[in-house]
Amino acid sequence: MSKYEIESMSHGAYAISTDPDSGKKIFAENACPGDILELEIYDERKDFSFAHITELVSKSDLREEDPKCKLHKICGSCQWQHIKYEEQLNFKKQNLLDLLKQNQVDLSNFGDLDENISVTGLDDPWHYRNKVIYPVSSVKSTGRVMAGYYKRKSNDLINIKYCPIQYEIFDQVIDRLKELCTEYGIHDPLLRHMLLRASHDQSELLISFIVRGKLLSEADLEAIEKIFEQIYGEYEQLKVCTLNINDDSTNVILGKETRLVKGERDFIYDQIKDVKVKISTSSFFQINNKQFTNILDSIIGYVKEIKPLQVLDAYAGLGSISLNLAKSLPEMKFEAFEINSSAVADAHENILENELNNLNYIEASAEDYFRSLEAEFDLIILNPPRKGCTNKVLNEIVARDEVKDIVYLSCNPATLARDIKYLEKKSDFVLQSIKAFDMFPHSFHLESLVWLSRATDSNL
Numbered sequence: 238m239s240k241y242e243i244e245s246m247s248h249g250a251y252a253i254s255t256d257p258d259s260g261k262k263i264f265a266e267n268a269c270p271g272d273i274l275e276l277e278i279y280d281e282r283k284d285f286s287f288a289h290i291t292e293l294v295s296k297s298d299l300r301e302e303d304p305k306c307k308l309h310k311i312c313g314s315c316q317w318q319h320i321k322y323e324e325q326l327n328f329k330k331q332n333l334l335d336l337l338k339q340n341q342v343d344l345s346n347f348g349d350l351d352e353n354i355s356v357t358g359l360d361d362p363w364h365y366r367n368k369v370i371y372p373v374s375s376v377k378s379t380g381r382v383m384a385g386y387y388k389r390k391s392n393d394l395i396n397i398k399y400c401p402i403q404y405e406i407f408d409q410v411i412d413r414l415k416e417l418c419t420e421y422g423i424h425d426p427l428l429r430h431m432l433l434r435a436s437h438d439q440s441e442l443l444i445s446f447i448v449r450g451k452l453l454s455e456a457d458l459e460a461i462e463k464i465f466e467q468i469y470g471e472y473e474q475l476k477v478c479t480l481n482i483n484d485d486s487t488n489v490i491l492g493k494e495t496r497l498v499k500g501e502r503d504f505i506y507d508q509i510k511d512v513k514v515k516i517s518t519s520s521f522f523q524i525n526n527k528q529f530t531n532i533l534d535s536i537i538g539y540v541k542e543i544k545p546l547q548v549l550d551a552y553a554g555l556g557s558i559s560l561n562l563a564k565s566l567p568e569m570k571f572e573a574f575e576i577n578s579s580a581v582a583d584a585h586e587n588i589l590e591n592e593l594n595n596l597n598y599i600e601a602s603a604e605d606y607f608r609s610l611e612a613e614f615d616l617i618i619l620n621p622p623r624k625g626c627t628n629k630v631l632n633e634i635v636a637r638d639e640v641k642d643i644v645y646l647s648c649n650p651a652t653l654a655r656d657i658k659y660l661e662k663k664s665d666f667v668l669q670s671i672k673a674f675d676m677f678p679h680s681f682h683l684e685s686l687v688w689l690s691r692a693t694d695s696n697l
């Protein structure tokens with residue numbers, strides 16, 4: 238069997254080598270640049286192949302000696318845990334730069350890219366996830382309930398007992414929920430997922446069971462009430478237990494209907510930078526409070542430098558960005574829109590809770606909002622989902638001459654690079670600043686923040 242040297246990391250789970258004979262790229266999981274490996278090709282395509290490691294001939298110095306999680310090689314959640322944390326940050330930066338270059342984004346303002354663009358890491362890159370959603374399965378012969386993540390590229394569930402990237406309290410509570418569900422006979426296919434969410438200090442906890450409504454009998458409902466009643470008495474942090482109904486067969490996890498089953502309110506409170514936020518079961522909330530606080534500091538910094546008259550926060554969720562901007566900059570006026578009605582309801586209460594009178598919040602899709610927009614914003618903050626913005630939305634933005642600046646926060650460097658290039662091509666937007674933040678340590682994912690301005694004589 239031939240030996241291969243690993244050269245780089247891909248924009249996903251794979252590391253890359255090149256077949257010296259054919260010149261074809263070979264993609265292998267759990268490999269690290271600098272490794273010399275024996276590989277077995279299991280999927281050969283026209284231009285590249287996929288391979289398994291059969292032997293680690295010589296280990297790279299960039300490998301993590303002792304990964305925290307025993308399941309990291311198979312679990313779909315942490316694809317890069319076998320790489321030293323500092324090196325993960327370097328590979329993420331390289332991937333971001335590669336994508337910007339592949340999309341031919343104009344980087345001429347940035348001089349030495351390696352020097353001038355960095356990824357902000359975390360001093361402690363563990364126990365950062367404030368929310369988990371575990372799919373549920375059960376052992377058919379015994380009825381024992383299991384919950385965890387899927388194995389990579391498979392529908393086989395790993396019954397997780399310990400996960401070092403999520404808040405510590407989740408391990409114990411999920412374990413107890415599995416015991417109670419086994420005792421009361423609540424499992425798949427009725428119970429699809431367990432969702433847990435906690436405030437950053439873990440003083441407030443929310444549990445939701447996502448169930449198929451069509452399969453939910455009166456007896457099941459009673460059993461779920463008993464499970465929630467029992468666990469509510471065991472954890473003083475537990476404030477909310479909800480049932481979310483999802484009968485769809487798509488991969489969208491949460492359904493539209495959420496019912497409060499136990500608790501005095503159907504949301505938890507958290508603090509994000511300077512504002513208190515209310516978070517319901519199905520509202521989007523950034524997963525890593527510490528790193529999101531760093532991002533908010535940068536966004537506030539940009540806004541202070543830009544000094545806009547009117548700011549729009551687009552794809553605003555429950556308002557984490559605009560609430561903080563409105564609080565830090567009381568002399569400015571802000572508007573925000575979001576498609577998810579639960580997040581918008583949370584946002585309205587968050588505005589009242591934080592006594593803000595300079596933020597207007599609207600429920601709308603981006604497409605509808607921009608089509609009927611009359612107000613004139615000179616700064617637009619974009620934070621779309623992974624798929625990025627549609628051309629329709631970007632066209633509406635570039636057509637408005639009053640929009641002088643865009644601050645774009647993205648969890649997907651590929652769609653971010655695509656959208657920056659589109660803005661450069663369609664209009665005279667110029668990239669002013671690029672920052673990246675490691676919001677998802679040990680995975681290949683990266684959060685990036687850029688600022689673009691309309692070209693003027695001074696920034697050309």
Ligand SMILES: C[S@@+](CC[C@H](N)C(=O)[O-])C[C@H]1O[C@@H](n2cnc3c(N)ncnc32)[C@H](O)[C@@H]1O
Binds near residue numbers: 522523
């Ligand atoms: C990445 S999250 C950002 C949320 C918010 N900026 C924050 O930091 O918490 C993207 C948000 O866009 C919303 N969204 C998705 N598609 C949308 C659309 N077509 N129009 C408006 N909002 C949309 C989602 O519901 C989600 O809340």
